[in-house]
Amino acid sequence: MVAHFPTVVYLLSFAASVVCAGMLGRSYRSSRAPLLFWSAACFSLLAINNLVLVIDLVVTPPTVDLQVPRLLISLAAVVTLLFGFIWNGED
Incomplete structure (x- = not known):
């Protein structure tokens, strides 16, 4: 039971x-508020990051290290949201 606990936490993070x-994307479709779009894009990238984390730590053998791709995806998520904040700040 304890051995599967980290896997469950990683999968719950991915699901969240x-x-x-999805909720941010649905809200963006109904209101067309640009900040909702950038937030949905950021959370989509964070979901991909969590999926790569599950693949890295649970699926692949310990010899395969996906830390650099995970960090790059996290950076892309933060840069996406930051770009959205700056883009909306000019309006």
């Missing part, structure tokens, strides 16, 4: 990110 991205 997907749900947040």
Whole structure:
């Protein structure tokens, strides 16, 4: 039971990110508020990051290290949201 606990936490993080991205995307479609779009894009990238984390730590053998791609995806998520904040700040 204890051995599967980290896997469950990683999968729940992935599920939470997907749900947040979906809810933000649905809200963007109905209101067309640009900040909702950038937030949905950020959470989509965070969901991908969590999926790569599950693949890295659970699926692949220990000799395969996906830390650099995970960090790059996280950076892309933060840069996406930051770009959205700056883009909306000019309006």
